[in-house]
Amino acid sequence: MVPLPPVVAAGRGRRVNMDLSRPNLQLSVEGARTGPQRNWGEAGSEEDFKVKNETKRREPPSPSSTMIHSLFLINASGDIFLEKHWKSVVSRSVCDYFFEAQERASEPENVPPVIPTPHHYLISVLRHRIYFVAVIQSEVPPLFVIEFLHRVVDTFQDYFGVCTEAAIKDNVVVVYELLEEMLDNGFPLATESNILKELIKPPTILRTMVNTITGSTNVGEQLPTGQLSVVPWRRTGVKYTNNEAYFDVVEEIDAIIDKSGSTITAEIQGVVDACVKLTGMPDLTLSFMNPRLLDDVSFHPCVRFKRWEAERILSFIPPDGNFRLLSYHVSSQNLVAIPVYVKHNITFREGSSQGRFDMTLGPKQTMGKAVEAVLVSSQLPRGVLNVNLNPSQGTYTFDPVTKLLSWDVGKINPQKLPNLKGSMSLQAGASKPDENPTFNIQFKIQQMAISGLKVNRLDMYGEKYKPFKGIKYMTKAGKFQVRT
Amino acid sequence: MSSAALYNDQTGVETAVDAGQESTPSTSNNSGAAFGLFSADFKKNEDLKEMLESNKESPKLEAMKRIVGLIAKGKNASELFPAVVKNVASKNIELKKLVYVYLVRYAEEQQDLALLSISTFQRALKDPNQFIRASALRVLSSIRVPIIVPIMMLAIKEAASDLSPYVRKTSAHAIQKLFSLDPDQKEQLIEVIEKLLKDKSTLVAGSVVMAFEEVCPDRIDLIHKNYRKLCNLLVDVEEWGQVVIISMLTRYARTQFTSPWKGDALDENSEKAFYESDAERNQAETNTYIMDPDHRLLLRNTKPLLQSRNTAVVMSVGQLYWHLAPKHEVSLVTKSLVRLLRSHREVQFIVLQNIATMSIQRKGMFEPYMKSFYVRSTDPTHIKTLKLEILTNLANEANISTILREFQTYVKSQDKAFAAATIQAIGRCATNISEVADTCLNGLVLLLSNRDETVVAESVVVIKKLLQTQPSEHSEIIKHMAKLFDNITVPMARASILWLMGEYCEKVPKIAPDVLRKMAKSFTAEEDIVKLQIVNLAAKLYLTNSKQTKLLTQYILNLGKYDQNYDIRDRTRFIRQLIVPSEKSSALNKYARRILLAAKPAPVLESAFKDRERFQLGTLSHSLNTKAAGYQELSDWPSVAPDTAVRNVEIIEPVNEIVPKAGKSKHLKSDKFYSDEEEEKEERSDSSSSEDGSSSSSSSSEESEDESQEESSKHSSASENTSSESEQNSSDSESDSKQKKTKKTQKKKKAKTAAAQSDSDENGNGVEASSSSMESSSASETDSDSDTDEDMKPAQNNIREKSKLQVKPKKEVSLLDLDDFSQTSTNAPKPSVVSHSLLSDLEGLSLSNISSAMQVTTSTFSQVKDYDLLHHMSGKGLAAKYHFPRQPCLYQPCMVTVQLVLSNTSDHSLEEIHIGERSPASLNIHCFNTIERLEPGASVTVSMGIDFSDSTQAANFQLCTKTDQFNVSIQPAVGELLMPSTMTEEDFCKEQSKLLGMNETSATITVPTANISRLAINKEILSVANVGAVPSNQSDVHRFAGKAVSSGSLVLVSLSLQQSPTALLTVNTEKSVMASMLLRVLTQALTAA
16 A cells, blocks of 8 residues: 555544544544544445444443453554454554654654553554554553564564565464464463464475365364473474584673773673474583673573572473573673774864764774674764765765765774775765764674683483584674764 | 545455465366456455355365455455354364454354354363363353353353363453453352462463453452462463463552561661661661561562563562562662663663663662663664663762763764753753752853754753752853853743843843843844743843833833734733833832742752652553553552461461361361472471471560460471371361361461561571472472482481382471471481481482483492581681582582581571582582571581582682681592492493593502402492492402593493402593592502501
8 A cells, every 4th residue: 555645644633633622522533533534445444333333332331451452563654464353343543543653753763662542552562664563451561562562573583484564464364373372362372482383383385385285274283282281382292303402602792882992881691592403302401611600691481490590500491493591691790891992083174064084993802703794884963965985895885865874894804904984075064063973883703702601511311312412602792882 | 535446456456366366276266357357345255255165175264364364454354254154163173263263353243143153162162172172262252242141151160170271271361251241240250260269270370360350350358368379389370471460469469468668768768878788777677577478478489580581570570579579679670670671672661661760769779780771872762761861860979970971972962852851861960969060050051052952942941940949159150141142043042041131130230231232132133932031031120220221121112012923012011011110000010020020939850750650660551651541559558467367377287278168167178289299398388487486486485475375386286297297187187176276366376476487588498498389389300409408417217218108208307307407406427327228218219310321329338538628716616527428419410419517616606507609600519508597516417519520629619607708618539529330240341441542541559468358449449439349250350330420421440450469450431630530549548558
């Protein structure tokens, strides 16, 4: 659908006025709203009316505390492309309030996550340029809904590889089946990906073909055994010919570096992501050489908390497949090694329409590991019209509309430090921008966890075979900012 | 109707696509091509109908998929209802599911037709497959057709007693659905809820509490009996249920317990002081306030959930602590809340809102994490402003300079809305912290020359407010602003400056008239708000300094009189009447000065989150700052705690969970109500607590009433009996009847017991109970952990019944240990044969912990060397010795068991003996439980496990008492790092042949003839190394096999006697370091005469 037809916009405006003037007559207003403004096909509107009447007749004395009433998926251009209701149908006109908020927000991220409307509350998350808008009728912890919506997105991603509008539209039946299983009467039912996969098989090209030919289904016939067992996160009857367990220790450095190059704040957040493909019911223990480093941890539900408390050992029966075993924060007492430094000289001269730009990156405290995949991006001041820069390595782009400069550096060679130098042309006559831009830096360092965390060993109990075990370390930049 | 037209267009396209797809498998519609042209909705539906009525599965499925697609897009597919509903009984499970989806969506509209499907569901409710039963109930209850309410009611009732917890869970969900369909069923539904609340499956708990919250949140009485169970199950409930249960328990606790903050009342005002004297506070509090043990239980059991990956769970624990925990404990949650800030944007938003509210009341909580709230240029604006809010709340004298430096960066931000908010924040800092008020003001004044008008305007406005709060001595700034005035173009800012001039014209008597003069010149060119302020200024100056400004004022008033803007004309007219004396307006005229120059109250600069605390944290209402529908107020603490006995029933009767229904006798036994594990858990916690109760009540018996004393001793003896299982049942009923008899006295006494218990809780004894309960409910394998803490103790006499069930000896051991403990008269340990028998006993019981593949034998060797760990001189009376009992460690197979004998040689009792810091930090120790108290002259034996990682490097750790810490170290002999393993001679040779070359170390030694016998050799070798002899029929070769404890690698020792005094000693192992060390000690042992 093309951007909102003018009629709709006008209608929206009108409704708001009416709301203001007659706040008590919401029902009639709603009726008026559903009619002409958002006309989703003739039949649709008729049905909408019917629903309205229904609600009018049985407006419950106190709104039921169903947690999540309905879900709307809205794409970047403002079309509702999927809706799902767990109780009575909520007219999609409720999303108009969301659109209003969207219009007010300058950036897509600025839409407030919680929007009150006269009869409902809208709680939304934005991921992959899709707004997931949940309609709530009464008091509920907002985080509950937000967390659930994110879980929905994760599940979609898990099932379809990507979570885009196209993917969702292509798999609308699976999406519906999933939503049906994940939420019963607005209360989460099965959110564990392992269980869902037993209930509803993820679509693959092969399976789709087989299904078309044989007429078999995607839907599991049996109650997922995990649901009832003490380890609800694990499928039963898992079998692999190659038994493998891979662990990725990924650490991200969040830092703010100030103008002079000193660290204002820096902290390390890490995760241990696992990909475990082991037959049967393995019981794993993972121990660290230096578990004291881990300050604040949060676990996948499979980890035995007591054991961690007492012995600082991760003991768990893993879910099948990919999962995040643990995320942690490295205690703030430890000094954080900052692996890169930036030398910069960015000046705007008063009165002149030129500015100078000079920036050099260099490695520091990397323990001999190479800093790779370096990407520098920055929002230049509005006054900058264009730039004329010369990178010593890599390529740079500048978007004159958004003023976004990004420099894809690649790998830092300590012998020959990457440098980006040149001039910026400013709007003639405009005054000098009062803030220098902030640089966001991304990088990766393989084979190293910057905090020094090391996995000691991984043991498996409960199964006889010998699994293949692998561990990988990586350090990345998280929110790494350099102020200039 | 452009949208409709457009829409139809699109459907046309879609139909064409659909038609294309259809042609693939089975449907033979030759009219397919025509659809694209006509593109009418009903046509398409006709086609779907046809497909649905086909007698093959795949077209039906195809049709249903398309229908679901329609529903998903929000289009109407209700006409197909009759065709769809026919397929409800389909065998194809996917088809069936899709039909369910359809039914749930449209049944409400087509009630009559929907009834056709009901019988199918009724049949499915009886299906042997629990999955089908559950899903039938799910759909049946989702069909919102009032006529079937009785059927639903019946189905729910049946499902509530289903064997499958999954079905019971579904029934809990159905309760809510039925309730929203027909609220009249409330009473009946409450009965079902009551029943389900008693369910002990973790699967059900969350859902039923959800139903409770919806149907009857005020029936708090239903929770009493289940309170402790819910607390204990909480960890194992699925995450969504945890959120619901926690928020319900928060409300519950606020009605049932007394406020833990009473003692803190004084500190509310002076938080700073409170933090510095945390330790003293703690003590002061125990004197004045005693926490209900159930209250403590809740706090303790929710704490681990802070580690959850689910942000909603963490937040709900956070709010629980905020609303329920004693003030000094609230900061426990800080770290976890800050962690959530790493999560998605939306999560950040909500968490920051809550932190903002918290940080107003409790700066100290978040101050250490101040840097986590630093703003990044990439944050969305609403996150930025929230962070700013928090930073402002956290500002105090100590950190203000850091914060202001940070603010300086923000002021320059390109996001001007944020820059403006920063200026406001600076203003707030200035008012809150008087030390920096001047600095802030000066900074703001500098900002006046900023280029951005929003920044300037905002600074002027903030300066205006600041000056208003402290008008004295700021004439300098006003002067400065007057100077800057010419350069400032933003009307709002100009207006503000003029207002300031007028307000404080007496402080700048020379400048104000001059400004007015300039203004008179430029009046016509100014913006309206500026003009208004010029008139204002003129009026005020006229009143204070009429001599100089009379003419100017008149001129300005004249200009204003003919201004284009009616507001200005009105204002001018009004002012003229007010200030210029004339015959008509004399009455007002007198008061002109008082009207215009009245002292204006300073605006209050305070946090926007100030009033949010009225809402419970983490709620929607809090987030919106308005009361959301269905928000339930958190009640205030009751001044007197309601009868705690309602929950405590179980304490007196640990084994049985009694369900006192009206009319039913209390004697009703329900032994099988809890699983064994749970039973055991409860018993244990009870026995320990009543133990404590009895000891403390006997110590304080003088003060207590005779009656209660008697009762308490009776009580304790009863509970002791209870746990000794031989008399379990009889004693139970005994205590039961006693309880009935003395019900009244007991209630009176209750408070006392509670006090004693909470005492023990405070000291950490309770932690043990809870930990054991958590373990036993989680997995059976961890079960053994907590018991084995204690069963190493020399409780030899009591190990009689080897043949008992698994639980029983354990219980006994722990109980008797406690006995020992309270007597504290244990002699030096006698790790003799008996203790081995205990060990082997336990070995059989807790197989789960020792991998079955590893066959470990206990050695027959019984002579143990004691080593000094801590001399009593250096330990201020605490002496510690250790030895290696050579038992496999039950905590973890890779640990070496070490027994410590702690004795108190001082003349005062030592308290809280525990293990503190260890180094290296990664050292893996299983600590013994904290010893609460060690009387003078007494000693106690505890065992711990240490993972030496197969090296003889010493394990350093601290042994702490309440007051002191002593650094101690345990250096294991190499032989202690082994454990014996059994092996046949064959196996031995096979293994040995694998460990040749690098892995073999040998030496030729001379063995004294006295030691040549097999017995002597065994003795010598076993004295230094914990290995097992391998039976052999060769008389001249002695073989011993063991395993390294940590790595599990084999260590094989063989001694072949060649010619009488010489012998060849060989050690085969992968661990070469170990091998050489072992060789050395063995040589020493064997060659010594």
